[in-house]
Amino acid sequence: MxxxxxxxxxxxxxxxxxxxxxxxxxxxxxxxxxxxxxxxxxxxxxxxxxxxxxxxxxxxxxxxxxxxxxxxxxxxxxxxxxxxxxxxxxxxxxxxxxxxxxxxxxxxxxxxxxxxxxxxxxxxxxxxxxxxxxxxxxxxxxxxxxxxxxxxxxxxxxxxxxxxxxxxxxxxxxxxxxxxxxxxxGIPKDIIATVHKVQSGEIQIWAALLLVVVILITIAAVTYIQEATRKIPVQYAKRVVGRKMYGGQSSHIPMKVNQSGVIPVIFASSLLAFPQTIAMFMGADAQSFVQTYLSPVSSPGVWIYRSLEVLLIVFFSYFYTTVSFNTEDIANNMKNNGGFIPGIRPGQSTIDYLNRILSRLTLAGSLFLAAIVMVSAIIMFFMKLNISLVGTSLLIVVGVALELKRQLESNLVMRSYQGFLK
The missing domain is CATH 1.10.3370.10 (SecY subunit domain)
Incomplete structure (x- = not known):
């Protein structure tokens, strides 16, 4: 590297x-x-x-x-x-x-x-x-x-x-x-605060070690899902243009399990912060209501907040994937260039097939993102820990880091260098 x-x-x-x-x-x-x-x-x-x-x-x-x-x-x-x-x-x-x-x-x-x-x-x-x-x-x-x-x-x-x-x-x-x-x-501040709490006995050493394990597992799992891709095989028919023969080669359409990256998590977090802004205009009672029922760390608000977050993550995953990955354009481009998916008719059948696969992949990716958020939140809630780099924030950090890696990698590949990470 x-x-x-x-x-x-x-x-x-x-x-x-x-x-x-x-x-x-x-x-x-x-x-x-x-x-x-x-x-x-x-x-x-x-x-x-x-x-x-x-x-x-x-x-x-x-x-x-x-x-x-x-x-x-x-x-x-x-x-x-x-x-x-x-x-x-x-x-x-x-x-x-x-x-x-x-x-x-x-x-x-x-x-x-x-x-x-x-x-x-x-x-x-x-x-x-x-x-x-x-x-x-x-x-x-x-x-x-x-x-x-x-x-x-x-x-x-x-x-x-x-x-x-x-x-x-x-x-x-x-x-x-x-x-x-x-x-x-905020990571250095969190590390120093956690060390002081362990030294003072406010947090048990096993709880701090469990937190480290959860963070490492989350990083590995997010990296695996963010990089996971299903390759849809594409075959191009042979055709003669003048004296030359074109086509006949095989290729594939890469469809990522998590096509939308961490955008759904960012959108969900931003939208859930909006009620707090509205409550600011409505006085102390409204702020107390939001703090009680839309709090990410105290009961019963934590369950309502996290449930809404899961629903929003799934919604924005489907929404953003639909906007960024147009199966109709891909199917038409394949058809115009003599390409087809083996066993699938070109045209509407190809569009339906790609939409079906995309829907299943998006569901798996969005549920994974939601699971990471929920598991981390539940652990933090019952252990009474307040660390920023867990759950939603950790998903964003790992996702953005991988995206930066990919962009740097593409700049190198364009100039015939090896990938950023082997």
């Missing part, structure tokens, strides 16, 4: 992508440490420590919310806007046509996504400023409150821009990379 990293570093364009991604990550981490002026961060830290939903939200922002820094909103508004746009494409044919109309259509879709993200960021910033952190403000004047809101909104838009630039000029999906960095930035 180190040898392949060295080879990648020697390639000018790959090195540029790596450096650009690292530069954007540095900008993100700097913004995550610059506090919003005039806000008592100690008050917010104490509040986050007592609120399980805010702790989860704080984890995805890399600690920016508890310190109430510029990027306290995180990438959440952008991800939620993407979910809304994706769902709207189902009900509105005009959006669906835009999505299929090439580069210009994608630009318009991105523009609509940014407008929705701006509105969501404004709503979320207003809810946080006038709801959660109102008692932490040094002044309640309208000018000061508006300044805090505009600071959070503009920083959130900047973070969305950073994500777009990473996607365009760097490695990986920008939004996923930002969440990835936010999660792993």
């Amino acid at each position: 180190l040898a392949q990293l060295k080879q990648a570093w020697k390639l000018k364009d790959v090195r540029r992508k790596i450096l650009y991604t690292l530069m954007m990550i540095v900008v993100f981490r700097i913004g995550a440490t610059i506090p919003v002026p005039g806000v008592n961060a100690d008050y917010i830290k104490a509040m986050v420590g007592d609120n399980s939903l805010l702790s989860l939200y704080n984890m995805f922002t890399g600690g920016a919310f508890s310190n109430f820094t510029l990027f306290a909103l995180g990438i959440g508004p952008s991800i939620t806007a993407s979910i809304i746009i994706q769902l709207l494409t189902i009900g509105f044919e005009s959006l669906e046509e835009l999505q299929k109309s090439g580069e210009e259509g994608k630009k318009k879709i991105n523009k609509y996504t940014k407008y929705i993200a701006l509105v969501l960021a404004f709503v979320q910033a207003t809810a946080i400023t006038l709801g959660i952190v109102k008692n932490a403000l040094i002044s309640n004047s309208a000018f000061f409150v508006i300044t805090v809101i505009l600071t959070l909104v503009s920083a959130s838009m900047m973070l969305m821009w950073i994500g777009d630039k990473i996607t365009e000029k760097g490695l990986g999906n920008g939004g996923s990379v930002i969440i990835f960095i936010g999660i792993i930035s």
Whole structure:
């Protein structure tokens, strides 16, 4: 692996992508440490420590919310806007046509996504400023409150821009990379806190070792499923063009067990954080209700929260796979090039066959993702541990790391180098 990293570093364009991604990550981490002026961060830290939903939200922002820094909103508004746009494409044919109309259509879709993200960021910033952190403000004047809101909104838009630039000029999906960095930035703090708890006797040594085993098994299982692929055989008929004969060779269609990666997990987590935003507008009673019945760490909310998370993961797995893997286009391309799946008629029969396989693979992949989340959550709940890198967050970290590996691998393969990992 180190040898392949060295080879990648020697390639000018790959090195540029790596450096650009690292530069954007540095900008993100700097913004995550610059506090919003005039806000008592100690008050917010104490509040986050007592609120399980805010702790989860704080984890995805890399600690920016508890310190109430510029990027306290995180990438959440952008991800939620993407979910809304994706769902709207189902009900509105005009959006669906835009999505299929090439580069210009994608630009318009991105523009609509940014407008929705701006509105969501404004709503979320207003809810946080006038709801959660109102008692932490040094002044309640309208000018000061508006300044805090505009600071959070503009920083959130900047973070969305950073994500777009990473996607365009760097490695990986920008939004996923930002969440990835936010999660792993809390690992040293979690390790130190766990060691102190073991030393003080608050946590038994066997519980800490069991946690390590669960993390290692999860990493291995996620890696296995993310890399698992079913190869559908394709045979191309022989045909004569002029004096040359074409076709006759065999190929395959790679269909991944988990076609959508960790996108369903990210979407599900973002959507489940939305009730907290709504509750901020509705006062202490609504916040108490959400904390009781939609909490990921306390009963009975943990069972409701995790059940909803499982359903959302399965839903978004099917939804995202349907959008990203068009079986009709694949079947038509095969038919136009003289290709066919042995034993399956070209045309509609091929489409039905591919849809049937894709549906089964997606069900297996989504249930696996849901099982990893549930098993880890149950262990954490009964052991009374609060570690960020378990369950949902661990799925995201491993999934994004594998995606970055694949992108770097493809850059090397294009230049006739071996894969990043043998």
